[in-house]
Every structure is written in structure tokens, then in C-alpha cells.
Amino acid sequence: MNGSYALMGSSAIIRHVQHLVYKVAESNSSILITGEPGTGKDAIAKIIHERSQRNKFPFVPIKCASGNEEFLEIELFGYEAGYLPQNAQGREGHFRQAEGGVLYLDEVSKLSDKLQLALYRVINDGVIRSLGGKADIPINIRVICSTSVDLEQLVRRGLFREDLFYKLSATSIYLPPIRERREDIPILSEYFVQKFNQLKSKKIVGISHDAMNALLQNVWTHNIQELENLIERIVVLKNSGSIEISDLPPRLRNLVTDNIDAFYDRTHQPVLNQNNIMPQNNNVYHNSGSTHISQYSKIGSQNSAVPPYAQSQRENAILNNHNSHYNRNNQINNQTNNYSQVTQQQANYNQNYSQPQNSLQNNNPPITRNSMFDDIPSEIDQFIKKEIDLGSGIDFYRVVEEFENRLISEALRRTNHNKNRAAQLLSMNRTTLVEKLKKRATSSPIKSETGRVKRNSAFTIFDGLGNDNPDFDTIDFVNLGTEDGV
Numbered sequence: 221m222n223g224s225y226a227l228m229g230s231s232a233i234i235r236h237v238q239h240l241v242y243k244v245a246e247s248n249s250s251i252l253i254t255g256e257p258g259t260g261k262d263a264i265a266k267i268i269h270e271r272s273q274r275n276k277f278p279f280v281p282i283k284c285a286s287g288n289e290e291f292l293e294i295e296l297f298g299y300e301a302g303y304l305p306q307n308a309q310g311r312e313g314h315f316r317q318a319e320g321g322v323l324y325l326d327e328v329s330k331l332s333d334k335l336q337l338a339l340y341r342v343i344n345d346g347v348i349r350s351l352g353g354k355a356d357i358p359i360n361i362r363v364i365c366s367t368s369v370d371l372e373q374l375v376r377r378g379l380f381r382e383d384l385f386y387k388l389s390a391t392s393i394y395l396p397p398i399r400e401r402r403e404d405i406p407i408l409s410e411y412f413v414q415k416f417n418q419l420k421s422k423k424i425v426g427i428s429h430d431a432m433n434a435l436l437q438n439v440w441t442h443n444i445q446e447l448e449n450l451i452e453r454i455v456v457l458k459n460s461g462s463i464e465i466s467d468l469p470p471r472l473r474n475l476v477t478d479n480i481d482a483f484y485d486r487t488h489q490p491v492l493n494q495n496n497i498m499p500q501n502n503n504v505y506h507n508s509g510s511t512h513i514s515q516y517s518k519i520g521s522q523n524s525a526v527p528p529y530a531q532s533q534r535e536n537a538i539l540n541n542h543n544s545h546y547n548r549n550n551q552i553n554n555q556t557n558n559y560s561q562v563t564q565q566q567a568n569y570n571q572n573y574s575q576p577q578n579s580l581q582n583n584n585p586p587i588t589r590n591s592m593f594d595d596i597p598s599e600i601d602q603f604i605k606k607e608i609d610l611g612s613g614i615d616f617y618r619v620v621e622e623f624e625n626r627l628i629s630e631a632l633r634r635t636n637h638n639k640n641r642a643a644q645l646l647s648m649n650r651t652t653l654v655e656k657l658k659k660r661a662t663s664s665p666i667k668s669e670t671g672r673v674k675r676n677s678a679f680t681i682f683d684g685l686g687n688d689n690p691d692f693d694t695i696d697f698v699n700l701g702t703e704d705g706v
């Protein structure tokens with residue numbers, strides 16, 4: 221491992237991914253990495269290779285969207301001498317070039333039916349046959365794939381082989397878009413400033429508060445890639461000093477509002493080089509003496525300036541998680557008057573969003589139908605935006621199914637898993653509810669020991685290892701099928 225690939229971030233999600241990377245690096249199973257474009261899928265694949273025992277052998281990346289079926293078949297399998305009239309000599313394909321190491325198939329959904337079948341055979345049988353070849357050749361490779369479209373949905377539509385999907389997703393890692401883990405933006409921005417300082421021999425010292433505020437509020441359709449490209453452009457154009465709001469493109473400058481929705485946490489440090497996931501020279505990411513972006517730890521906002529995606533339940537859960545950390549640090553760090561107002565806003569914000577949890581703890585769940593449906597317009601908004609960003613259009617049935625699941629799990633949560641009351645809340649027969657729960661449980665890929673079922677959906681991380689992580693959306697099927705005594 222030479223530490224050349226970084227996995228920066230301090231969000232609960234990225235920490236979970238870091239943990240997963242360790243676990244999966246040790247094993248040999250295929251891995252499916254999912255997430256929108258630019259979320260770091262290629263980076264994760266490389267890190268897994270670097271962390272694994274296969275790191276002495278090649279990492280061979282293939283872009284499945286880069287050519288037609290014939291071209292890709294030749295690239296992957298190679299050919300024997302005389303197979304192609306214009307080439308007297310044979311050529312090894314990428315499968316064989318990756319011997320001992322990792323073959324990484326980027327955007328695996330783009331493989332044709334024929335190549336999907338061929339890939340399935342390679343993974344299943346551990347052999348390949350080159351074009352024009354007469355015998356199977358055993359190979360020892362690990363296959364890692366990525367996709368920015370929902371493969372499960374393609375399987376349902378008959379556009380991707382089901383058997384291959386299950387082979388590939390033996391272990392699955394979902395990378396959420398950066399707008400759902402905004403607390404990683406300061407650390408990533410700082411990392412990119414330092415990276416391009418080094419690459420371009422510049423001396424940019426950090427990012428001003430207003431500029432960071434704008435970065436935190438941007439939607440980042442192309443995720444980390446877009447953030448990286450922006451910082452690179454700015455570093456190229458600037459020689460020294462800090463990045464100011466005037467250095468940002470006009471579109472971002474307009475995002476700065478009077479409602480400051482970022483705040484400093486002066487004791488916070490990025491998650492650094494734990495177990496060598498980060499580059500070795502991590503000290504470059506938090507030079508002392510400048511107004512430093514690593515000092516930002518959390519974001520929030522007042523209702524009037526809530527960024528488009530800030531209202532997702534998972535983000536709120538993460539915000540609330542971090543709130544206690546923030547409050548602890550804040551007691552120690554009262555020296556920054558400038559940010560006390562922001563702190564108050566953040567406290568209000570988190571208090572607003574932590575209400576449902578508190579009511580649950582008080583054993584007094586608010587069982588009103590209206591409050592359950594209040595969030596729905598913003599959730600629909602998220603879905604539509606996501607599908608538009610992906611350019612794939614709305615999958616009506618998937619969205620409806622997703623909402624059904626959300627409503628059921630919310631009703632159960634609010635009724636302390638009392639199925640009678642949950643069914644009443646949903647105006648549904650208890651039997652119908654129980655049937656729906658059973659259906660979900662049998663179709664869910666993973667059920668941990670505690671009975672918590674992890675779904676590989678737009679809202680969840682599914683690690684394929686049965687790890688239970690309370691930070692992530694789970695649907696609790698404890699006591700499923702048993703009477704709840706009411």
C-alpha cells in the first residue's frame with residue numbers, strides 16, 4: 221500500500237464506508253460499488269485493491285461504457301493468433317492481465333447481454349476462454365464493479381441478469397451523494413486545496429468562511445468530482461492567500477445568504493489516516509495558523525435556508541448525532557464569539573429535528589396521520605431531483621414502493637412497533653400490514669442477528685456483511701410474525 225488514494229471525510233456514512241473497506245479488502249468476494257457519478261466509486265475500488273493481499277498484482281480498470289460489445293469482448297478476453305485477420309499475433313485480454321489482482325468494471329450496467337453472461341461464467345467458474353481459443357484457462361482475479369444506476373431496478377425490468385447481479389453484489393457498498401453528507405465538504409475541500417497546492421506548487425492557505433458557506437450550500441450534481449474540479453480551477457488561477465467568495469463562479473456566489481449555516485468546531489479534526497486509509501503525509505491537511513476549513517465540522521441551517529436535500533431523515537439523524545459531539549466541544553470552545561450566533565441557530569435546528577426521537581424516548585409517540593405525511597412533498601422532491609440528475613427518469617413503481625416502506629417503518633416507529641396501532645395509523649387492516657412486513661422481510665437481502673433488516677435502497681447502505689450500524693436507515697422487523705400482545 222503506498223497511500224496514494226485518499227478516502228477523506230468525517231461523516232458517519234464515510235466512516236462506515238472506511239470500516240467496510242477494511243472488512244471487504246480481507247475477503248475475496250466480488251464487490252458492487254453503487255452511487256451517483258463522482259461520489260468516489262473508482263477511488264473506493266482502488267483503495268480496496270491497495271488494502272488487499274492482491275496489491276502486489278495488477279489493478280485493471282475497464283470502462284464498460286467505452287465501447288461496443290465486440291470491442292469490449294476483445295479487450296476483456298483477448299484473442300488467439302490468427303483470430304483477427306489483420307492481426308497475425310494473439311493478444312491477452314484484461315482478465316488475464318489482471319491475474320492475481322483486481323479487474324474493475326466501471327458502469328457494469330452497460331455490458332451487453334452476451335458479455336453479462338460471459339462475466340457470470342468467469343466469476344462462477346473461475347476460467348476464461350480467449351476468442352478463437354480451444355481451451356478454458358483458469359484465472360485468479362477479484363472482480364469489483366461499479367454502477368451509477370440502480371442495477372436492482374434493471375434486473376426487475378429484465379435489463380440486467382439476475383444471477384450476475386447476485387454474484388456481483390455479494391458485497392455492496394453504497395456511496396451517498398455529497399449533498400447527503402455535507403459535513404464532508406470542508407474536509408474534502410481542504411484536502412483538494414492541499415492536493416493542488418502540491419501539484420501546482422501553490423500556497424493557498426485555506427477557504428474563507430463565506431466561500432465555505434457557499435460550498436456547503438451548493439447541490440453538487442456531479443458530487444466530489446465537481447468539487448475537486450472547482451478547487452483545481454481556483455488553485456490554478458490563484459497563487460496565494462485564501463479562497464474567497466469572489467474566487468467562486470457566480471452561480472455559487474449567489475448562494476451566500478445572511479443565514480450562516482456552517483459553523484466552526486475548533487477542536488474537530490478530519491478523520492485521519494486511521495489504519496492507513498488516508499495518505500501517509502496527512503499532516504498537510506491541517507496546517508496550523510490559517511483560517512482552516514478542517515475547523516468546520518457540521519452544517520445546519522434555519523428553515524428559511526434549508527438546502528434542497530438537508531431535510532432527509534438520514535441527514536437529520538446524522539446532524540443530531542453530531543450535535544452532542546458539537547455541544548461537548550462547544551463548552552470547551554467559547555472563545556469564538558463570531559460563531560455563537562451560528563451555534564444557537566444550529567442548536568435550534570437540531571432541536572427541531574430531534575423532536576420525533578425525543579417523543580419516542582418519552583414513550584409518548586405523536587400518533588397523528590398529518591404529521592406523518594408532512595415530510596412527503598420534500599421527499600418526493602428529492603426523488604424527482606435524483607432521477608433527473610441521473611438522467612434516468614422516474615421509476616414510478618420503485619418510488620411508490622419506497623414510500624410504502626417508509627410509511628410503514630415510520631408508523632411502526634411511532635407506535636413502538638405495535639402493529640395494531642400502526643395499522644390503524646395507516647388505515648389498513650392489521651393482516652395487510654403483517655403480510656406487507658413478511659413480504660419485505662423475505663425480499664430483503666440481509667437480516668442481521670438482531671432482526672434488523674438492511675435494504676439496499678436509495679436510503680440505505682447495505683454492506684452485505686450483516687453489519688449493524690444504527691447511523692443508517694434500517695427497517696426494524698424485530699418480532700416479525702409474532703403477536704405484539706395488543
Ligand SMILES: Nc1ncnc2c1ncn2[C@@H]1O[C@H](COP(=O)(O)OP(=O)(O)OP(=O)(O)O)[C@@H](O)[C@H]1O
Nearest residue numbers: 226227228256257258259260261262263368444445
Ligand atoms: N472520500 C474521498 N476522499 C478524497 N477524494 C475523493 C473521495 N471520494 C472521491 N474522491 C475523488 O473525487 C474524484 C471523483 O471520484 P471517482 O472518480 O472515484 O468517482 P466515481 O463515482 O467513480 O465517478 P464516475 O461515476 O464518474 O466514474 C476522484 O478524483 C476521487 O479521487
